[in-house]
Amino acid sequence: xDYSFAKRxxxxxxSVIREILKLSSDPNVIPFSAGNPAPEAFPSEQxxxxxxxxxxxxxxGALQYSVTEGYTPLRNLLKDYMKNKHxxxxxxxxxxxxxxxxxxxxxxxxxxxxxxxxVICESPSFVGVLNAIRSFGVNLxxxxxxxxxxxxxxxxxxxxxxxxxxxxxxxxNFQNPSGIxxxxxxxxxxxxxxxxxxxxxxxxxxxxxxxVSGEPxxxxxxxxxxxxxxxxxxxxxxxxxxxxxxxCVAPKTVCSKIIVxxxxxxxxxxxLSQLIADKFMRDYDFDSHIAKIREIxxxxxxxxxxxxxxxxxxxxxxxIPEGGLFIWCDLPKHADMLGYCKETVQRGVAVVxxxxxxxxxxxxCTSIRLNFSTPTNEQIVKGVEIxxxxxxELF
Amino acid sequence: xDYSFAKRxxxxxxSVIREILKLSSDPNVIPFSAGNPAPEAFPSEQxxxxxxxxxxxxxxGALQYSVTEGYTPLRNLLKDYMKNKHxxxxxxxxxxxxxxxxxxxxxxxxxxxxxxxxVICESPSFVGVLNAIRSFGVNLxxxxxxxxxxxxxxxxxxxxxxxxxxxxxxxxNFQNPSGIxxxxxxxxxxxxxxxxxxxxxxxxxxxxxxxVSGEPxxxxxxxxxxxxxxxxxxxxxxxxxxxxxxxCVAPKTVCSKIIVxxxxxxxxxxxLSQLIADKFMRDYDFDSHIAKIREIxxxxxxxxxxxxxxxxxxxxxxxIPEGGLFIWCDLPKHADMLGYCKETVQRGVAVVxxxxxxxxxxxxCTSIRLNFSTPTNEQIVKGVEIxxxxxxELF
Numbered sequence: 001x002d003y004s005f006a007k008r009x010x011x012x013x014x015s016v017i018r019e020i021l022k023l024s025s026d027p028n029v030i031p032f033s034a035g036n037p038a039p040e041a042f043p044s045e046q047x048x049x050x051x052x053x054x055x056x057x058x059x060x061g062a063l064q065y066s067v068t069e070g071y072t073p074l075r076n077l078l079k080d081y082m083k084n085k086h087x088x089x090x091x092x093x094x095x096x097x098x099x100x101x102x103x104x105x106x107x108x109x110x111x112x113x114x115x116x117x118x119v120i121c122e123s124p125s126f127v128g129v130l131n132a133i134r135s136f137g138v139n140l141x142x143x144x145x146x147x148x149x150x151x152x153x154x155x156x157x158x159x160x161x162x163x164x165x166x167x168x169x170x171x172x173n174f175q176n177p178s179g180i181x182x183x184x185x186x187x188x189x190x191x192x193x194x195x196x197x198x199x200x201x202x203x204x205x206x207x208x209x210x211x212v213s214g215e216p217x218x219x220x221x222x223x224x225x226x227x228x229x230x231x232x233x234x235x236x237x238x239x240x241x242x243x244x245x246x247x248c249v250a251p252k253t254v255c256s257k258i259i260v261x262x263x264x265x266x267x268x269x270x271x272l273s274q275l276i277a278d279k280f281m282r283d284y285d286f287d288s289h290i291a292k293i294r295e296i297x298x299x300x301x302x303x304x305x306x307x308x309x310x311x312x313x314x315x316x317x318x319x320i321p322e323g324g325l326f327i328w329c330d331l332p333k334h335a336d337m338l339g340y341c342k343e344t345v346q347r348g349v350a351v352v353x354x355x356x357x358x359x360x361x362x363x364x365c366t367s368i369r370l371n372f373s374t375p376t377n378e379q380i381v382k383g384v385e386i387x388x389x390x391x392x393e394l395f
Numbered sequence: 396x397d398y399s400f401a402k403r404x405x406x407x408x409x410s411v412i413r414e415i416l417k418l419s420s421d422p423n424v425i426p427f428s429a430g431n432p433a434p435e436a437f438p439s440e441q442x443x444x445x446x447x448x449x450x451x452x453x454x455x456g457a458l459q460y461s462v463t464e465g466y467t468p469l470r471n472l473l474k475d476y477m478k479n480k481h482x483x484x485x486x487x488x489x490x491x492x493x494x495x496x497x498x499x500x501x502x503x504x505x506x507x508x509x510x511x512x513x514v515i516c517e518s519p520s521f522v523g524v525l526n527a528i529r530s531f532g533v534n535l536x537x538x539x540x541x542x543x544x545x546x547x548x549x550x551x552x553x554x555x556x557x558x559x560x561x562x563x564x565x566x567x568n569f570q571n572p573s574g575i576x577x578x579x580x581x582x583x584x585x586x587x588x589x590x591x592x593x594x595x596x597x598x599x600x601x602x603x604x605x606x607v608s609g610e611p612x613x614x615x616x617x618x619x620x621x622x623x624x625x626x627x628x629x630x631x632x633x634x635x636x637x638x639x640x641x642x643c644v645a646p647k648t649v650c651s652k653i654i655v656x657x658x659x660x661x662x663x664x665x666x667l668s669q670l671i672a673d674k675f676m677r678d679y680d681f682d683s684h685i686a687k688i689r690e691i692x693x694x695x696x697x698x699x700x701x702x703x704x705x706x707x708x709x710x711x712x713x714x715i716p717e718g719g720l721f722i723w724c725d726l727p728k729h730a731d732m733l734g735y736c737k738e739t740v741q742r743g744v745a746v747v748x749x750x751x752x753x754x755x756x757x758x759x760c761t762s763i764r765l766n767f768s769t770p771t772n773e774q775i776v777k778g779v780e781i782x783x784x785x786x787x788e789l790f
Contacts (some may be wrong), residue, residue: 005506060434063442071759198396257400
C-alpha cells in the first residue's frame with residue numbers, strides 16, 4: 001500500500017539523540033551523548049522499600065485505572081512544593097501529573113497551536129521538545145542565546161514580525177544543550193515581552209534542582225500575575241526518568257484543555273509510578289536526596305571541566321554551567337563539526353552534534369554537546385582525552 | 396488573558412465516562428458506569444513478587460531512561476504471542492510497546508490523518524478513541540452495527556461517499572459498548588472493502604481474551620496480506636490498566652511514524668511497567684491466569700443477565716455478549732434516556748448514557764451501557780433491582 005501520512009509528520013524524523021543513544025548502547029562507546037542520570041543518583045533501595053510497601057498495603061490501588069489529572073495526594077504535595085519552595089502556584093492555577101515533562105510540551109502545543117502557527121524558542125534548544133512542536137506542523141523561530149539568556153532585541157523583533165506566535169519555549173536553568181541560565185533580569189524582561197505581545201510562556205524546568213554553584217533564581221512562573229505561564233516540572237532528573245512522572249502547573253482554563261488532550265493520549269500516567277513518587281517525597285528526606293545528587297554532579301562536572309582544560313587545544317572553548325547535566329563546546333569556526341563527531345564515535349566516544357538542537361539542522365554549527373552524568377568518572381577522563389587528541393589532529 | 400486554543404481542541408470535551416467515573420467514586424453509588432477490571436482479577440501477589448525481584452536484580456534498569464520502541468525482551472515475547480497465538484505478526488510488521496491501547500489510537504490518528512480527514516467507526520463505539528480521533532480535527536462517520544458487526548452496505552456507501560477516509564476503526568470482539576462480536580465473514584468482508592477503497596484498518600482488541608462463550612474468531616490482522624491493518628493490544632484487562640502497557644502491531648513503514656510520534660509524546664512507556672508485564676508473561680502461567688479471570692467475568696455477567704431478566708420490564712431489552720465487560724440495554728423507543736440515567740444515579744446506580752458512544756451525541760438514543768466487572772456481585776443484584784424499579788416507574 002502506498003501509505004499517505006499526515007502532513008504534520010511527513011518531515012518528522014526520530015530525534016538524533018535517541019538514535020545516537022541506541023548506537024551508544026554499545027558498552028565500548030563512552031556515552032557523552034546521553035542525558036541519563038548517573039546510576040549512583042538513583043535511590044534504588046528506597047524505591048524498592050516503597051514498592052514493597054505499596055503492594056503490601058494497596059495493591060489494587062497500584063494496578064487499577066486512575067483519573068487523568070493524576071493521584072490527588074501527589075498533586076496536593078506538588079502544589080505545596082510549588083507554592084512554598086518556588087512561589088509558583090496560585091489559586092488561579094491547576095496542577096496535573098503528566099508522563100514526564102516532555103508530555104507537557106506535547107500537550108501544550110496540541111492545545112494551543114494550529115498548523116502554521118509559530119513557537120519561539122531558544123536557539124539552540126532541547127530537540128525532544130522542538131520535535132514535539134514540529135509534530136503539529138508548527139513553525140519554530142529560534143532566538144540566539146546571550147550568556148544570560150535569550151537576546152531580547154531579537155526576541156522582541158520576532159514577537160513583532162512572526163505571525164501567530166502562540167508561546168515562547170524556555171528552559172531557564174542550565175539550559176539543554178547550552179548550559180546557560182537565564183538571569184533574573186532577563187526572566188522579568190521575557191515575561192514582560194510575552195505579556196506585551198499576548199503570547200504564553202512554556203517554562204521547562206527539569207534541571208532546576210541540579211544547581212552546583214551560584215544562587216537560585218526565581219521561576220518565571222513566580223511572577224505570573226497575568227496567567228500566561230505554563231510550568232513543566234519533572235521527577236526524571238531527581239528521582240527516575242524510567243518512571244515517567246512529570247507535572248504541569250498552568251492557569252485553570254489552559255490546564256483543562258491539557259487534561260482533555262492527555263485523556264485521549266494515555267488516559268493517565270502509570271499510577272504505580274505516581275504512588276512511588278508520592279511516597280518518596282512524603283516519607284524520605286527529599287532535600288537531602290537532592291543535596292546528594294547535586295554533589296554527585298558537581299564532582300562529575302568538575303572532572304569533565306578539568307579534563308577539557310587539560311586535553312583540549314586552545315581553539316576549542318566551552319561554557320561553565322552552574323548546574324544541569326551538559327557542557328556545550330564550541331569547536332573552531334572552520335571546523336567540520338559533523339566529521340569530528342563521526343571520528344570521535346569511531347574512536348569510542350559518542351557526542352551530540354550541535355546542529356541537532358537548532359530550529360533548522362542545516363544552519364551552520366560548530367558546537368557539540370557533552371554530557372557528564374551518564375559516563376563514569378573514569379570514562380569522563382578517558383573520553384575527553386580522546387576528544388582532545390582528535391581535536392588536536394583535526395583542527 | 397483571552398486564551399486562543401487550537402481549532403482541533405475547541406470543541407473537545409472530557410469523556411462523559413471519565414467524568415461519570417469521578418462522580419461515581421462515591422462509594423455509595425453502584426458503579427455500572429466504569430470499565431475497571433474486578434479487584435479479584437488482579438494478580439496482586441504475583442506482581443508484588445515480580446517487583447520485589449526486579450528491584451533485587453536490576454533496580455537501575457527499572458528506573459533509567461529506556462528506548463521509545465519498548466523493552467526488547469517484552470517486544471519479542473509479544474511478537475511470538477501475536478505470531479503463535481493469533482497468527483497476527485508477519486515479517487513485514489513491527490511491534491512496539493505503548494502506554495495503553497488508547498495511545499495506539501491517538502498516535503495512529505496523528506500519523507495518518509490531516510485535519511478534515513475522515514475515520515469510519517462502528518456506531519456506537521468507544522468514546523475514548525472517538526475523542527482521540529476528534530482531537531486532531533478529524534471527522535467521524537459512524538456505521539450502524541448489525542448483530543454480527545458493521546452493516547456492510549452502509550460501510551461501502553461511506554467508503555464511496557466520504558472524502559479522505561484514512562482508516563476504519565473497529566473493536567471486533569465484545570465491542571465496547573455494544574457487546575457485539577464481528578463475525579468471521581464480516582471481518583473478511585470489511586478487510587476486502589478496506590483494501591478495495593485503499594484505507595487502513597485499526598483493529599482494537601482489548602477484550603479478546605475475555606471470551607466466556609462461543610468460539611474464538613481469527614483477528615483481521617491475521618488476513619493482512621496487503622499490510623493495511625494496525626492492531627492494538629492491551630494488558631489493561633488481563634493484567635492491570637494502572638500500569639498503562641499496550642502494544643501496536645503495524646506494517647513497518649507505518650510503525651516507524653508511530654514511533655516518532657510516541658517519542659515526542661511520552662518518550663517511552665514506563666519501564667517498570669514493561670518489566671512487570673514481561674516477567675508476568677514469562678514466569679507465570681499466563682493462560683491459567685486468563686482462564687481464571689474469564690471465569691470471574693462469566694459469573695459476573697451471568698449474575699447481571701439473570702438480574703436483568705428478573706427485574707427489568709419487558710419493554711427493556713439487551714444483548715447477550717460472548718465476552719467483554721459490558722451489556723448494552725435498549726430502553727423503550729419513547730423513553731427519556733438521559734432522564735432515566737439521572738434518576739438512577741440519584742437512586743445510587745451510575746450507568747453511561749448511550750449517546751456518549753455516538754459520533755454525534757445529539758442523535759436520538761435510548762440505550763445505556765452497563766458494566767459488570769467493577770461492581771461486586773451483591774452490587775450487581777442490588778443495582779439492577781434499582782434499574783428495574785426505576786424503569787417500571789418511568790416507562
